[in-house]
Structure formats: structure tokens, C-alpha cells
Amino acid sequence: MTAHVIGRRGFLGLGAGLLAAATAGCGFGGADAGLRVAWYGGAPVHEALDAALAAFTAGHPDAQLAAERAAFGDYWDKLATQAAGGQAPDVFRMSMSYFTEYGQRGALLDLGEVAGSIRVGDLDPSVADSGTVDGRVLGIGQSTITHAGFVNRTQLEALGLEVPQRGWTWDELADLARSFTAAAGDGRYGTVDAGGIMQIFDVYARQHGTDLFTADGALAVGRDVIEEWFTFWDALRRDGVAPPADVTTESRTFETSTLVTGRAPIHFGWVQQATFYQPLMRDVLEVVAVPAGADRSPAGQFVTALDFWCVSSETGEAERAAQLIDFLLNDDRAIRAVGVTLGIPPSERARSLLGVDPASAAGKAIALVDAVSGQVGPSPAPWPRGYGELQETFQRLSDEIGFGQSDPARAAATFADEADRVLSS
Structure with missing residues (x-):
């Protein structure tokens, strides 16, 4: 992807x-x-x-x-x-x-x-x-996909923390990550920095009432929502709860991810990636839904090809x-x-x-797809032309915030301008 x-x-x-x-x-x-x-x-x-x-x-x-x-x-x-x-x-x-x-x-x-x-x-x-x-x-x-959170059960339970359940919120993610970082006290982070993952932001945008893009390929989400997303992750990064930008930029393969290296117990991606992460880990990996909005509705998440x-x-x-x-x-x-x-x-x-073993990574991924299929919101239109370029731009802007080269408001405005340019060209 x-x-x-x-x-x-x-x-x-x-x-x-x-x-x-x-x-x-x-x-x-x-x-x-x-x-x-x-x-x-x-x-x-x-x-x-x-x-x-x-x-x-x-x-x-x-x-x-x-x-x-x-x-x-x-x-x-x-x-x-x-x-x-x-x-x-x-x-x-x-x-x-x-x-x-x-x-x-x-x-x-x-x-x-x-x-x-x-x-x-x-x-x-x-x-x-x-x-x-x-x-x-x-x-x-x-194949069928939906967004997922990947959670290191072993690490959380070792510190007396519980694996989140479907319906957890972004605020609860932040609280869990802060609790983990404080309890660990050894330099581990509570969560991956997902601020630059546009595909996870897509869920966040839908939780705020709009798809990321319109059906005819224009940017649909407002700059204020983009800024809010960047601000959320910037706060976790500044507090040492999400990794700093230099760690994030060096952790973008499955093998080097903060999840696999044991530096953070929470990661996000597409559900089938559980089958890529688990073989690289000794700890038990759980597959959960992406955090919901404040109303705990699953409508932001979707299932698609x-x-x-x-x-x-x-x-x-x-x-x-x-x-x-x-x-x-x-x-x-x-x-x-x-x-x-x-x-x-x-x-x-x-x-x-x-007949996949339900306790396996594949079984857990399948279970999430089956669990959310009848509850999530409708799938958006196919991604517009220029999506790949915007994906890279979104990640770059998040990195610039992390390195102190930009701030959430400026990055949000830049992304909106770039989206208008790319999608109309």
C-alpha cells in the first residue's frame, strides 16, 4: 500500500x-x-x-x-x-x-x-x-481490508495495563500510551507516532463527518481537522509518549518498526499486516479496531478491497x-x-x-474483519488520482513538525494547498 x-x-x-x-x-x-x-x-x-x-x-x-x-x-x-x-x-x-x-x-x-x-x-x-x-x-x-490497531498484549499486561476493546477513543489511546510510558520508566514509548499515516487519518476525518476526498476527487476534509490531527500527535511526541521524529523515520519497515523492536506496544495499519508483524515477535500480538471518535461510534472505520x-x-x-x-x-x-x-x-x-486458527495472527485479523463488517460506515469512493503523492506529502509534513521545521497549523495549510494542486492537475 x-x-x-x-x-x-x-x-x-x-x-x-x-x-x-x-x-x-x-x-x-x-x-x-x-x-x-x-x-x-x-x-x-x-x-x-x-x-x-x-x-x-x-x-x-x-x-x-x-x-x-x-x-x-x-x-x-x-x-x-x-x-x-x-x-x-x-x-x-x-x-x-x-x-x-x-x-x-x-x-x-x-x-x-x-x-x-x-x-x-x-x-x-x-x-x-x-x-x-x-x-x-x-x-x-x-482481498478485504479494514484499519487496525496492533497491540503487544505481553508488554501491556506486564505493567498491569489492559488491551483496549472495540469502541476505545483517541483520548483513551493517549491515556493508555501515557500510562505505559510512565509505568515502563525505561525509555519505551506508549505508542507509535501515527501522525504521518494518511490512511489512519482517513478514519479520523470520517469521524469528523466527512470522507478524506469527495467522490469526484477533491479534498473534502477541513484544514481544522487536519490541524487537530497533527496537534494530537505532536503533543504525544513532545511529552515523550510517541517517539521523536528521528526514531520514527528509522522505523518504517516491518522489521525496524517500534512494535517489532519492542520500543512501543501500539501500532496502526491495515488489518492483514498482523500476519507480517507477529512472526517477527515473541510477544503476543492482538488486533483491535482503530480508536473511535468521542461518541464511540465505529462509523469512521470502513471495509474495502x-x-x-x-x-x-x-x-x-x-x-x-x-x-x-x-x-x-x-x-x-x-x-x-x-x-x-x-x-x-x-x-x-x-x-x-x-479454517485458520483463531488464536493466530491471521485468525485475529479475520475476526476483526468479521466483527466490524456489519457496523462500520460505507466505503469511500476509490482513491483519487494523485493519492500516492499526497500520501508522501502527508508523511513529510508530519516529519517536519516532529523535527521542529513546521507546526500543526502550517502543516495543515500546506497539505490542503498541495492537495488542491495535485488533485486538480
Whole structure:
């Protein structure tokens, strides 16, 4: 989910002739490679999808599939080059950060043309609808996500503190973090600094009565709410309850996070990330909802698709591509092969089929999705074009506050101005 601006700018800014020449030298599959399928991720994702594709070809011996795998950052550079040159893979994994961008530029096939080949009846409603842009079905959600808090139960209970329950508030987060820091007395912090995580701020904005962006891609949240958010985290940082900016900037991988290194017992992210954190920790990790507003309503939180399976608008294999996507979403063999490597499976049937241990990180993540699905607010519109750039800007401005180079009011005004510029360009 992390934004990758180089790929985005490559897609927008390079000439088609240059891109076509560049693509020819990259070793990507050509027209004789059959159906080209591309995705990003690490070794577990590659292994899972290889197994799923093997199961597909076992049942469809006439299908010729060519896999194109890459790490997240490399993937977007390659895909931008391919798409702009008219040589994108037939089926590819698409991040929410770039979904609208690629769709509005005509790179994605309207799956309404082959909709009969993709069964979506079992999908969670918020996922089934999340790939529609301007009335066109441009992607099918490959997994279900919601926001989550990750809490080190072992650390909290060692100090006589309790794991928060659904319905806790931002003020209660601050109180818990202060209590932990005071009781620990050893330089540990009570919480990660989430001030620069725009995706968590999205929940906070909705708790204040508005989505982060309007349906047509403009900034919807007020500057006063942005300033309030930055002020909240700045106060925790100044009091030593959240880490200083230099610690935060060095803690942005799963391995170096303050949660994994034991320097703070609370972190925030997307629910499926529990399965990334827990294997790196000996302590017991719990998965809880993001803090609610003062009224304790869960309406700010939402459930939506993590990423999408999309089909290139240039494909000559639309029916086969749709057949493969249907298989990845609905076939028991594919569901078991993929497991939770792409996120939480996007249907209750798939989640039940996996039979995940409820005490495991994956089980706890699934339980949160199931618990909040019927209570949270409606999903927002797909993220607007320029979302990835704004994500980086939001983090940069939070860092500037932490380093004393800005203040909440100035940072909020700057973000609003930058959002207006990026979203209108």
C-alpha cells in the first residue's frame, strides 16, 4: 500500500515511443507468451500465486500462462512503462493507490464486458463494489481490508495495563500510551507516532463527518481537522509518549518498526499486516479496531478491497483473463493456495474454508474483519488520482513538525494547498 511515485510519474510523463522502446529491452513476455499475469510482493506471495496458477493450468491444459513477478517498487516502474507503451500484462495486480489513475487513463478493461465470467456473488458487498469507477467495473477486489490497531498484549499486561476493546477513543489511546510510558520508566514509548499515516487519518476525518476526498476527487476534509490531527500527535511526541521524529523515520519497515523492536506496544495499519508483524515477535500480538471518535461510534472505520485484479485494455485474451480472475477468487484450490498472503480473503466462504486458527495472527485479523463488517460506515469512493503523492506529502509534513521545521497549523495549510494542486492537475 505504500505509494511509489516514480512509477506513477513514469506512467504520466514519458512518451509512448520511448516507452515502447524501453519495453522491448526488458525481457517481458510477448504476444506468444499466452496470458501474461503480473503481481508484486515477496517470496510468500510469489509461491502462493505460483501454486494457484499451477492449479488453474492443471484444470485448463489449453491455457498458457506467463508469470511476471516483482517487488512492490520495481513493479510500478515496470507496469508504468508497459502500460504507456500498450504492452501491459493481460492480468495484473493493482494497488488502490493507482487504481483510479490507471482507470481514468484507459489502461484498464471494463470487466462489465466479460462480467458473466467472474462470479462476485460471494464477495463481501464493500469489496464487490469497490472496483467500480464512473460506472465501469475496472477491477475485482482480491482481498478485504479494514484499519487496525496492533497491540503487544505481553508488554501491556506486564505493567498491569489492559488491551483496549472495540469502541476505545483517541483520548483513551493517549491515556493508555501515557500510562505505559510512565509505568515502563525505561525509555519505551506508549505508542507509535501515527501522525504521518494518511490512511489512519482517513478514519479520523470520517469521524469528523466527512470522507478524506469527495467522490469526484477533491479534498473534502477541513484544514481544522487536519490541524487537530497533527496537534494530537505532536503533543504525544513532545511529552515523550510517541517517539521523536528521528526514531520514527528509522522505523518504517516491518522489521525496524517500534512494535517489532519492542520500543512501543501500539501500532496502526491495515488489518492483514498482523500476519507480517507477529512472526517477527515473541510477544503476543492482538488486533483491535482503530480508536473511535468521542461518541464511540465505529462509523469512521470502513471495509474495502485491499487491491484489485485488473485486465489490460489492450488484451486479446479478455475471456481467458476473466476466467482466471474468477478462479483466483472462487476456486477452493486457489483460495487454499493464496491463503492470507494477499490480505484477508474477500468472502465469508473463503475465510471459513481456510479454517485458520483463531488464536493466530491471521485468525485475529479475520475476526476483526468479521466483527466490524456489519457496523462500520460505507466505503469511500476509490482513491483519487494523485493519492500516492499526497500520501508522501502527508508523511513529510508530519516529519517536519516532529523535527521542529513546521507546526500543526502550517502543516495543515500546506497539505490542503498541495492537495488542491495535485488533485486538480
